[in-house]
Amino acid sequence: MNILDKIVLRKKEEVAEAKQKVSVLELEANANFNRQPLIFKDFLIDEKRTGIIAEFKRRSPSKGLINGTADVAEVTQAYNLAGASALSVLTDTDFFGGKAEDLFQARAVNQIPILRKDFMIDEYQILEAKAWGADIILLIASILTPQQIIDFGKLAQSLGLNVLLEVHNLEELEKSICPHLNAIGVNNRNLGDFTVNIQTSFDLVDKIPNEFLKISESAIDNPEVIKKLKAVGYNGFLIGENFMKTANPGKEILDFVKHL
Numbered sequence: 001m002n003i004l005d006k007i008v009l010r011k012k013e014e015v016a017e018a019k020q021k022v023s024v025l026e027l028e029a030n031a032n033f034n035r036q037p038l039i040f041k042d043f044l045i046d047e048k049r050t051g052i053i054a055e056f057k058r059r060s061p062s063k064g065l066i067n068g069t070a071d072v073a074e075v076t077q078a079y080n081l082a083g084a085s086a087l088s089v090l091t092d093t094d095f096f097g098g099k100a101e102d103l104f105q106a107r108a109v110n111q112i113p114i115l116r117k118d119f120m121i122d123e124y125q126i127l128e129a130k131a132w133g134a135d136i137i138l139l140i141a142s143i144l145t146p147q148q149i150i151d152f153g154k155l156a157q158s159l160g161l162n163v164l165l166e167v168h169n170l171e172e173l174e175k176s177i178c179p180h181l182n183a184i185g186v187n188n189r190n191l192g193d194f195t196v197n198i199q200t201s202f203d204l205v206d207k208i209p210n211e212f213l214k215i216s217e218s219a220i221d222n223p224e225v226i227k228k229l230k231a232v233g234y235n236g237f238l239i240g241e242n243f244m245k246t247a248n249p250g251k252e253i254l255d256f257v258k259h260l
Contacts, residue, residue, distance in 0.1 A: 002192040003061045007095050007119055008143050014094075015122045024124070030131040037135040038113045040162035040182055043085045044213055044236050050257055051230070053115065053215070054079035054249075055088035055240030056106065058097035062194035065097075067244045076106040078250025079243075082257050086113040086136065088238060100132050107133030115164065119143060126156050136162040139181075141172040142191060153180025164215065168200065173207055183213035185238065188220075198225060205232050223259035 001009075027033065043049055056072050056079075059065045076087050089106050090098030098117075106114055116134035118125065121143060129137050137156050139149055153163045162182040167173040168190060177184070186201045186208075196219035208214050216229045217238035226237050243249040243256070 003095075003194065004143065004191045007061075007092070008121060010094055011092075011119045011121050015124055018128070019124055022128075024127055027127045027131040032107065032133040033131050035133065037130075037160045037162065038111070040086060040113045040136055040164075041213055043113050044183075046085065048083070049085040049112075050083040050260060051226070051234075051236050052079075052084045052253070052257070053086045053088050053236055053238040054082075054084040054243060054253055055090070055117065055238060056098075056102065057088075057090045057117075057240045057244050059095075060194075060241070061095050063241060063245075066241055067246075067249070068097075070244065070249060072102045073105045073109045075244075075249045077109050079253055080110050080112050082250065082253040084112065084253065085236060086115060088115040088117045088240065089134075091116055091118045091132070100128070103132040103134060113162065120152060123152065123155055126152060126159070126161070129156075130159045130161060134161065136164055136182075138185075139163060139165050140191070141165060141167045141176040144176075146175050146178070149176050150178045150180055153178060156180075157182075166217065167204070170204060170207055173204060177209065181212055183215050183236065184208045185215035185217045185236075187217045189218035201229060201234065202232060205234065223256055226260060 089103045090096040113135035115136040116129040156163045164183045165181045166185045166187050186204045188198050188200045189196045198219045201216040214234045215236040216234045220239050221242050243252045246252040
């Protein structure tokens with residue numbers, strides 16, 4: 001059993017526990033549920049912004065603790081001020097050290113789109129994302145059936161949420177494309193063994209239909225890589241560990257952006 005299998009197994013238990021604690025009616029009663037989500041595309045193609053989706057991540061299964069002291073409100077505000085087009089906030093607790101409260105706190109101090117970064121396996125989690133203040137949900141092709149991607153995408157878009165589909169190879173891409181998506185992300189990290197290879201993005205860019213926003217995720221560690229990815233057609237660039245592994249992620253993104 002690889003890391004991804006373990007995460008999904010634990011996620012099923014987590015979702016079952018969450019349903020017992022918080023009903024759908026309680027989720028729908030949250031103030032955020034009536035909030036109109038921001039449109040991902042508007043911020044991603046805004047020339048005053050960078051295309052960077054800056055991630056708040058405390059730990060990961062591959063790296064262990066990345067940053068145990070960073071404050072989510074402070075860091076996400078700094079990302080926003082540095083020109084990030086969107087924020088990514090981990091809400092998985094057991095493997096990434098995230099929590100729902102992180103998303104609430106990021107939402108309270110930012111008016112740019114926020115991705116709920118988690119392993120979505122149940123429609124309940126999409127309702128959670130809406131209630132917690134997310135604008136974007138992530139659907140990971142390798143853990144979902146094509147029918148689940150259609151169903152989850154439809155539900156999310158009916159709630160005004162933006163849908164980012166994550167793929168790792170051509171097979172996943174081809175079987176998962178459907179009309180109920182806003183963006184397709186190529187994850188350069190293999191979620192089975194957590195190795196990274198930026199070439200994956202270059203190999204798949206032309207296979208993604210142009211009606212979707214194109215996002216490259218992981219293994220982006222310098223501004224030159226973004227320049228190359230932009231040149232071949234990517235609109236967005238998800239960066240997590242590169243900023244979070246430093247003592248001051250806000251300063252790190254500012255230094256990074258200066259070289260774009």
